Amino acid sequence: xxxxxxxxxxxxxxxxxxxxxxxxxxxxxxxxxxxxxxxxxxxxxxxxxxxxxxxxxxxxxxxxxxxxxxxxxxxxxxxxxxxxxxxxxxxxxxxxxxxxxxxxxxxxxxxxxxx
Amino acid sequence: xxxxxxxxxxxxxxxxxxxxxxxxxxxxxxxxxxxxxxxxxxxxxxxxxxxxxxxxxxxxxxxxxxxxxxxxxxxxxxxxxxxxxxxxxxxxxxxxxxxxxxxxxxxxxxxxx
Numbered sequence: 001x002x003x004x005x006x007x008x009x010x011x012x013x014x015x016x017x018x019x020x021x022x023x024x025x026x027x028x029x030x031x032x033x034x035x036x037x038x039x040x041x042x043x044x045x046x047x048x049x050x051x052x053x054x055x056x057x058x059x060x061x062x063x064x065x066x067x068x069x070x071x072x073x074x075x076x077x078x079x080x081x082x083x084x085x086x087x088x089x090x091x092x093x094x095x096x097x098x099x100x101x102x103x104x105x106x107x108x109x110x111x112x113x114x115x
Numbered sequence: 116x117x118x119x120x121x122x123x124x125x126x127x128x129x130x131x132x133x134x135x136x137x138x139x140x141x142x143x144x145x146x147x148x149x150x151x152x153x154x155x156x157x158x159x160x161x162x163x164x165x166x167x168x169x170x171x172x173x174x175x176x177x178x179x180x181x182x183x184x185x186x187x188x189x190x191x192x193x194x195x196x197x198x199x200x201x202x203x204x205x206x207x208x209x210x211x212x213x214x215x216x217x218x219x220x221x222x223x224x225x226x227x228x
Contacts, residue, residue: 004158033215040220040221041153041202041220041221041223042218042220042221043159043204043218043221044218045215045216045217048215056215090158090159092158102147102208102209102216103149103161103164104149104151104159104161104216105160105161106151106158106159106160107158108156108157108158109156109157109158
């Protein structure tokens with residue numbers, strides 16, 4: 001019944017490796033996001049897709065590549081991992097409330113640790 | 116112009132007290148101001164939200180006060196409970212399904228029994 005589910009929950013890997021995080025939502029939302037939460041808990045948007053099309057691409061290194069095979073899925077692939085990539089990555093999806101507001105629903109997060 | 120500044124960074128309140136967290140924004144195009152609550156090991160979850168056409172919104176023990184001219188808004192938690200201990204984020208964004216949210220830096224609230 002989980003609305004936004006992401007896997008894996010934990011990732012521990014060596015510098016230089018490549019890793020992927022997968023996300024799926026069953027809310028019927030058209031828009032999905034990746035947010036990064038650093039060690040100080042600051043939440044920063046990385047990417048946003050609307051109906052499989054990239055609509056927001058913040059200043060993120062090219063080593064990060066999102067892919068949306070359909071509007072219910074948004075994956076994040078990270079090449080050549082660096083120590084500074086260690087963070088919690090949150091997937092989210094959004095739909096319009098009756099008020100017209102953009103309500104985000106977050107997944108439980110994927111904690112990436114780069115050694 | 117995209118920043119949302121939140122204070123304090125951390126807050127300790129006695130059970131039954133009032134918790135107050137403040138946020139300020141710069142972009143006057145923002146027209147949606149939600150607050151999110153995050154427990155350890157979980158993702159942020161929407162707590163309460165306000166649009167700029169009202170100055171206050173109350174849901175149970177949680178109230179948002181909004182001052183459009185000052186570009187500030189705040190979250191008040193009345194009768195704070197230990198179960199309210201969490202990190203709170205204010206955010207601001209534009210309308211529409213593709214509008215992104217800019218989050219404040221977060222406030223870690225601890226409610227002591």
